[in-house]
Amino acid sequence: MDAVGEQRNAEAQLEPERKGKSGWSAIEFFNRYGTGIFLVLVCAFFMAQNPHFLSLRNIANILTDVSIYGVIAVGMTFVIITAGVDLAVGATLAFASMFAAWLISKAGVSIGPPWFTALLASVAVGAAVGYIHGKATTFFNVPAFITTLGGMTIWRGASMLINDGGPISGFDEGLRWWGTGAILGVPVPVVVFILVAAGGYIIQRYTRFGRQIYAIGGNVEAARLTGLNVKAVETSVYMIVGLLSGLAGFLLMARLNSAEAVAGLNYELRVIASVVIGGASLAGGVGGVGGTIIGALLIGVLSNGLVMMGVNAYYQQIVIGVIIVLAVAFDTYAKKHGR
Amino acid sequence: MLLAARNIQKSFPGVKALDGVHMNVRPGEVHALLGENGAGKSTLLKILAGAQAADGGDLMLDGAVLDPADSPLQRQEAGVVTIYQEFNLLPEMSVAENMFLGREPTRHGLINWREMYQRAQAILDDLGLKLDPRKPVRSLSVAEQQMVEIAKAMTFEAKLIIMDEPTAALSDREVDVLYRIVRNLRARGVSIIYVTHRLVEVIELCDRFTVLRDGQFVAEGKVAGKKVADLVKMMVGRDVEFVRCTASRQRGDLVLRVENVSRDGTATDPHATVLRNISVEVYAGEVLGFAGLVGAGRTELARIIFGADRSDEGVIWLGGGRMQLLRSPSEGIDNGIALVPEDRKQQGCFLDQSISQNMTLPSLKNLARWGVFVNETAERELVEKYRKALRIKMPSHLTPIGKLSGGNQQKVLLARCMALSPKVLIVDEPTRGIDIGAKAEVHQVLTDMAKSGVAVIVISSELPEIMAVSDRIAVFREGSITGVVSGDSADEETLMRLMAIGENADLTVVA
Numbered sequence: 001m002d003a004v005g006e007q008r009n010a011e012a013q014l015e016p017e018r019k020g021k022s023g024w025s026a027i028e029f030f031n032r033y034g035t036g037i038f039l040v041l042v043c044a045f046f047m048a049q050n051p052h053f054l055s056l057r058n059i060a061n062i063l064t065d066v067s068i069y070g071v072i073a074v075g076m077t078f079v080i081i082t083a084g085v086d087l088a089v090g091a092t093l094a095f096a097s098m099f100a101a102w103l104i105s106k107a108g109v110s111i112g113p114p115w116f117t118a119l120l121a122s123v124a125v126g127a128a129v130g131y132i133h134g135k136a137t138t139f140f141n142v143p144a145f146i147t148t149l150g151g152m153t154i155w156r157g158a159s160m161l162i163n164d165g166g167p168i169s170g171f172d173e174g175l176r177w178w179g180t181g182a183i184l185g186v187p188v189p190v191v192v193f194i195l196v197a198a199g200g201y202i203i204q205r206y207t208r209f210g211r212q213i214y215a216i217g218g219n220v221e222a223a224r225l226t227g228l229n230v231k232a233v234e235t236s237v238y239m240i241v242g243l244l245s246g247l248a249g250f251l252l253m254a255r256l257n258s259a260e261a262v263a264g265l266n267y268e269l270r271v272i273a274s275v276v277i278g279g280a281s282l283a284g285g286v287g288g289v290g291g292t293i294i295g296a297l298l299i300g301v302l303s304n305g306l307v308m309m310g311v312n313a314y315y316q317q318i319v320i321g322v323i324i325v326l327a328v329a330f331d332t333y334a335k336k337h338g339r
Numbered sequence: 340m341l342l343a344a345r346n347i348q349k350s351f352p353g354v355k356a357l358d359g360v361h362m363n364v365r366p367g368e369v370h371a372l373l374g375e376n377g378a379g380k381s382t383l384l385k386i387l388a389g390a391q392a393a394d395g396g397d398l399m400l401d402g403a404v405l406d407p408a409d410s411p412l413q414r415q416e417a418g419v420v421t422i423y424q425e426f427n428l429l430p431e432m433s434v435a436e437n438m439f440l441g442r443e444p445t446r447h448g449l450i451n452w453r454e455m456y457q458r459a460q461a462i463l464d465d466l467g468l469k470l471d472p473r474k475p476v477r478s479l480s481v482a483e484q485q486m487v488e489i490a491k492a493m494t495f496e497a498k499l500i501i502m503d504e505p506t507a508a509l510s511d512r513e514v515d516v517l518y519r520i521v522r523n524l525r526a527r528g529v530s531i532i533y534v535t536h537r538l539v540e541v542i543e544l545c546d547r548f549t550v551l552r553d554g555q556f557v558a559e560g561k562v563a564g565k566k567v568a569d570l571v572k573m574m575v576g577r578d579v580e581f582v583r584c585t586a587s588r589q590r591g592d593l594v595l596r597v598e599n600v601s602r603d604g605t606a607t608d609p610h611a612t613v614l615r616n617i618s619v620e621v622y623a624g625e626v627l628g629f630a631g632l633v634g635a636g637r638t639e640l641a642r643i644i645f646g647a648d649r650s651d652e653g654v655i656w657l658g659g660g661r662m663q664l665l666r667s668p669s670e671g672i673d674n675g676i677a678l679v680p681e682d683r684k685q686q687g688c689f690l691d692q693s694i695s696q697n698m699t700l701p702s703l704k705n706l707a708r709w710g711v712f713v714n715e716t717a718e719r720e721l722v723e724k725y726r727k728a729l730r731i732k733m734p735s736h737l738t739p740i741g742k743l744s745g746g747n748q749q750k751v752l753l754a755r756c757m758a759l760s761p762k763v764l765i766v767d768e769p770t771r772g773i774d775i776g777a778k779a780e781v782h783q784v785l786t787d788m789a790k791s792g793v794a795v796i797v798i799s800s801e802l803p804e805i806m807a808v809s810d811r812i813a814v815f816r817e818g819s820i821t822g823v824v825s826g827d828s829a830d831e832e833t834l835m836r837l838m839a840i841g842e843n844a845d846l847t848v849v850a
Contacts, residue, residue, distance in 0.1 A: 206712050206713060207707075207711050207712055207713065208703045208704070208707050208710070208711060208712075208713060209711070211696060211700060211703060211713065212700075214689075214692060214696075215689055215692070215696075215700055218689040218690070218691055218692055219685075219686075219688070219689050219690070221685060221686050222680075222685075222686050222687050222688065222689060223689075223700075224647075224668060225647060225668050225678065225680055225686055225687070226668065226672075226700050226701040226755070227667075227668045227669035227671070227672040227673075227701050228668075228669070228700075228701075229667075229669060285689075285691055285692075286691065
């Protein structure tokens, strides 16, 4: 059979795709770019409502806010791709930052400048917490939902213990720079977010580890039979999101000049929503850092825009909740019918 | 005529799946629908089931025209019920609940459990099935689950039952039970459309047949007087036989020895096969067949050899020093063993991922720069290499594997294992659900691998296949090896005896 015939025969072996006459599928297009398009439309809407929306200052605010939970969302992307979840990210953030603050302010420990000690400590604590989550999940075969649900209250309680529930405030200039400073006009947290997101994307797209994450999420039994050390990869993924939660905690305490036991409250919602709006499925195997970034931006823009419009804070919650459900509903529909 | 399909047309973008297909099924008839993969069988079945609408042509049931826009439920209520290869059962629910799903008998708006169990029991008794309607489906064997599917069909008072590969996962004894039920249904005037690649069953069970090839109607007729070879010829348009391709193969050194392996998994899984004191030797450059009925312990032993499961006792020797048993698949792979699993959908393929990703996953270590970054050029070359070697039909290496036909998916999984350059390659049911032409191709690949020095273990429930490819055949029965026979001198009768009765008589092991 000649090459053309082989090709046609090859296509005949496939299940047919439903495409319009021009070979362009509306559903597939919106599935891929829909969230991004929606983000642009939302920005346009808010800009029309209040021209200050697009001021440099406001954009910097939005991006800085987004960066804090965005950093965690990058890690959560990997977790969700493996069909897991981490409900304890907010509590991890609080515990890590409280511990770091305690270390430099109350315990007087210093390894180099205070910011370095604090950064090292919060990131290390975050990673340790993530390790515990990962080990507990893989060793006891308890669903991650349950272990991190427990973690949510455990680490929140632990952070309350550190200073009797009270905040630890007043850090030096060097530390505060991480939250309020800027590099070439770009706020430092945003720079950190960009670096983390880039790193996350590289891992996802170009590394063995990235492939392994998708494999586990796609078919965990098949992954095991190809010799993958599923438990090790899963534990790593929880360590990553834990580490990034610690990093977010550091950035937040730098920004607010205060580490609080109630920091990061309800962050898990925003983080998971970012990942899911970005196209990941809680069943695992699908999703990516790029989508997560757009999801995170969408949530940030919505919160900010509604505030600028003077909308009651409670309406905000409703609007954001509705958007999350619609985004996932559309994504599910597109997956079923777009192929 | 119970079912008359005339001039059915169905096109998908770029492909004419059905081009003027006819099919006539009489009442009370077992009718075989034959054709290679890609011939159009599944498309026709989907149209009959109401899952797809034909573009043109007529479908008539009992003289009444069937509306192409019917939903599957409407077709079921009209009396056309389809039993798919992968069952549509809810494992956590009982047999009766599954049978009446969505149509439970109610009284005052609440489910009438008593009536449901009674009616379920009545249907089960009617079919001669010894099943407890209250038992959850997950506690049943695969064969029993299939019976539940048939019982479910009977709750619709089906006139026409379509069975897609009903015996793919059944042992021979269970196939006999299925035959009995099918004949029982036929005697009552129910017609069965029987789709299978096991042509022997067509000769044994079916009354008439319809053959499709490349989306077109080729022939229909009575089964009586036909031989398997005749059917094959109509299906592929050429004479195809399983040729024994073992000539000029030199057996090499001993590479694997299983010594006294035992395993009792019944504590965690009551259906588990108990392995008793199994010992066998495997040599480089040969194909060793594992024959046996379903549940005889072949897959269980293979998984222990590979490291996917643990055994209770016994040792595996793999060259060099004495070995403990392998504790994980990665240890198996590190020791040069590769396994192509039994169920390619559940255990093999990452359906959403590309062919490339599926093929290279375990080999990434060798394809990565600094062990971290995947070298996509090297990856593409590897995929291309195996595409040519195995003649895999795929539009692009980036196509999701879920879109390939079963045969091509199997080839990708084979390539995945071959890329690891294993010393021992174990393939479990390598041609299940694959058409004849692709089967022969896979057999050739396996024998070529043996020729190049690999020790190949082939597990198969199809005797003709095992007899065609194996140098030696180890026969399993209920957790033990009852005999090892030379592939050249084996005949079906001897093998069947060893598989079913376990007579070891004067069969000597080929040294």
